[in-house]
Amino acid sequence: MLSQILFILLLIAGAGLFAWNFRKVIRNIQIGRDVSRNDQPGKRWMVMLKVAFGQTKMAKRPIPFLLHLVVYLGFVIINIEVIEIVIDGIFGTHRVLSFMGGSYNFLIGSFEFLAAGVWLACVIFLIRRNVLKLKRFTGVEMKSWPKSDANYILFTEILLMSAFLIMNAADAKLQSIGFGHYVTAGSFPISSFIQNWLPSNPESLVMIERASWWFHIVGIFAFLNYLPYSKHFHILFAFPNTWYSKLQPKGEFSNMQSVTNEVKAMLDPSFVPEPAAAGRFGAKDVQDLTKVNLLNAYTCTECGRCTSVCPANITGKLLSPRKIMMDTRDRMEEVGRNIDKHGKDYDDGKSLIDNYITREEIWACTSCNACTEACPVNIDPLEIITELRRYAVMEESQSPASINAMFGNVENNGAPWKYAPSDRFNWSETQNN
Known part of the structure; x- marks a missing residue:
């Protein structure tokens, strides 16, 4: 009875703490502007199924794709057993789903193969990051916490899978000697190799089995509550993020209705302007970005x-699209903390541009859209960059000299080049001669 009470208290505390942290994350995303992304639901469901569930965009790199698929499927499917653990923990039963017979044996056996696959994949991921030190895992933004975060998660998954297999091995050995309530249930193709390393004393086996059981479930609750502080929130947010991603070409710029109204009024004096929300041109801070932009930041892995x-970035410029997303998330969380401490109208004198993302970074972007095409979960760094540029140009009239020269040429010559319209076809005369 004591263990049941402890488990119920743990369950309530773990679920309650996660709900509290999750609510704060949603509040931070709500800081952004509304944007309509509910059109064509059929296409959106298909995008989510292909990109988030099917992980089709990861397949461009076959080795990490296969390793990630093993971890993804293994960790999700193995945690189906959490249902049984929760029932056993609340009611004091043991392997309550064993009444399923052969199906239960198949499930436990499958879980073991998946657990071994997850264990091996996580070891390979650790080697890739810390021994081979692949270039894309490095960068000015990948220091301190961001670098350690991935290692913490990988070690945690290795420990959880180890506890799962040791628990099964001790359980199977207790079943084989018919000790206590350990009735024959389950199939143990992987943990059977661990049994020889375990003691033969029944009391010691029970202690190992119970310790592994508690470690596994406490580890899952701890992992769940670690997610809001980690890049691994993509485990949950990849699905809504892909659903709300753009259906039109990713690099297509959005028009501001207020600017459109002005242009149409200039061309047609009888034009009746459409309603346009008052606000800033572009984005200075996270409040000026859309909720989808902020969801993108939390989804970035x-x-x-x-x-x-x-x-x-390849040519040595300061821009890193990954850093753009990380900086946006960091600033959003700082604004959220300010709201908690001082209220929603508090101004700390900082902004996303300049304090987090520099002008050099946003103007280094070529708008080629390579970053959005490469992202496995349809994150769009380009949209954030263009909104920051829009603010710099339209609100502050600040842009590089080359951009200002282009603006002047468009205004005076009707084209980005310095030639007058009357000289535009001079090149053809040269060709004819």
């Missing part, structure tokens, strides 16, 4: 695929 294909 910092894999570095975007930065590894960015031509600006």
